[in-house]
Amino acid sequence: MNDDFISQEEIDALLKGGIDNNDSASADTSSNSDVAERLSDIERDALGEIGNISMGSAATTLSVLLGHRVSITTPQVSIDTLASIKDHYPMPYLIVEVGYTHGIEGNNILAIQAQDALIIADLMMGGEGTAPPEELNELHMSAVGEAMNQMMGAVSTSLSTMFNKKIDISPPKVNLIDLAKEDKVTDLVGSEEKVVRVSFRMEVEGLIDSEIMQILPIDISKDMVSNLMSGSMEESAPEPAVTAPPVMQQPVQAPQEAYAAPPQQQPAAQQQTYATVPMQQQARVASNIPVQPAQFSPLSTEPVTVNDANIGLILDVPLQVTVELGRTKKRIRDILELANGSIIELDKLAGEPVDILVNGKLLAKGEVVVIDENFGVRITDIVSPMERAQNLQ
Structure with a gap:
């Protein structure tokens, strides 16, 4: 059985x-x-809040640079290693290394997919983003590096506000790394070293819907959390109550009765009132001081006599006179294509009067002449005071 x-x-x-x-x-x-x-749960939440606020500022900056609406969603914080990240994302990434030079010691990494970086580079150079180049060259890397520099500058400004101290960063270092082929991603952390990975969802108005990652060493992450906690405690800490010294304090009574008799001759019942008086009660006693409103002499409406001779005080003040032949607007892509022999078309016709500016303000119009071997300008029209006033507005 x-x-x-x-x-x-x-x-x-x-x-x-x-x-x-x-x-x-x-x-x-x-x-x-x-x-x-x-990394505790509180530290995870704090890092998520830091990433949410800082990347919100970065999205605003990137929107201005690209001319398209950029949204970066709430981050997800996790512990990972570079080796694990390489296994999960076997594709080319643009690795942006940013170092903190003031306020925080250390470095962090921003990882963007290479395809997204191509779209950002095309938008930065005046394109529409719908037909980006097939690969990142040196020019595209420079454009994306400038965008990342502006983004991380906005991040450091947000961190300065959150931590109540100045945060500075170094210029970013941009590298194109294929995580599926390259063994080494960065020199900042080892492949098996624990890091904090903060993932964001980035969308650029119908052009990009992808994920970007911020990779932080553990010690920098804890330093950020510590700065956030200390900054919030400084803002919310109440002011300590201040009390007057208990020995020299006199009884609270009318001023004319305060010195009626020496302390040793006063009754015992009154001597028991020698206690510490808070500052609020002292302020109420001080409010008995007579106060009267300030009085000012009436403002005279008579016209002030102006001495024309005072113009001599500024006769030796230098002014910068500029003759403007014309203006034009160019995209970054067109500026980068300029070389020796390039021709820039201006917005004025041949023979049209040129503008004469004094300290940047339009004063007159004239025509270009040649005196001996030098250029000159013959004034043909003085701008009226009404037109100058309109230009000032």
Whole structure:
């Protein structure tokens, strides 16, 4: 009969699939505890809030640069390694390394997919973003690097506001890394070193719907959280209550009765009132001081006599006179294509009067003449005071 029963050990073995998982379970527990020690739930939430605010500012800056609406969604914070990131994202990425030079010590990495970087570069150079180039050349890398520089500048400004101290960054270092082929991503952290990965969803008005990543070392992440907590505590800390010294304080009474008799001659009941008086009560006593409104002499409406001789005081003040032949607007792509021999077409016709500016303000119009071997300008028209006033507005 005993052979028909199954022992408890056999039941446990069947439930576990016949495999002893004690070693694996203990390893998982150890790994989870290691992760928990490195980054707590409060620190995760704080890093998410930091990323949410800072990347919101970066999205606004990128919108201005690209001329399209940019939205960056709420971040997701996780612990990872560069080796694991390479396995999950085996594709070309633009790795932007940014160093903190003041306020925070260390570096962080911003990773953008190469295809998204091509669209950003095309928009930066005046394109529509619908037909980006097939690969990133040096010119495109420079354009994207400038966009990342502006974005991280906005991030540092947001961090300065959150941490209540100045945060500066170094110019970004941009590299194109194929995570599927390259063994080394960056020199800042090792491939097996634990890092904080903050993932954002970035959308650019029908052109980009992708994911960008901010990779932070553990120590910098904890430093940011510490700065955020200390900054919020400084803002919310109440001012300590200030009390007057208990020894030299006199009883609260009318000023004319305060010195009626020396303290040793006053009744015992009155001597018991020598207690500390808070500053609020002192302020109420001080409010008995007579106060009257300030009085000013009436403003005279008579005209002020102006001495024309005072013009001599500014006769030796230098002014900058500029003759403007014409103006034009060019895109960054057109400016980069300029070379020796290039011709720039201006917005004025041949023979049309040129503008004469004094300290940047239009004063007159004239025609270009040649005196000996030098250019000159013959004034043909003085701008009326009404036109100058309109230009000032």
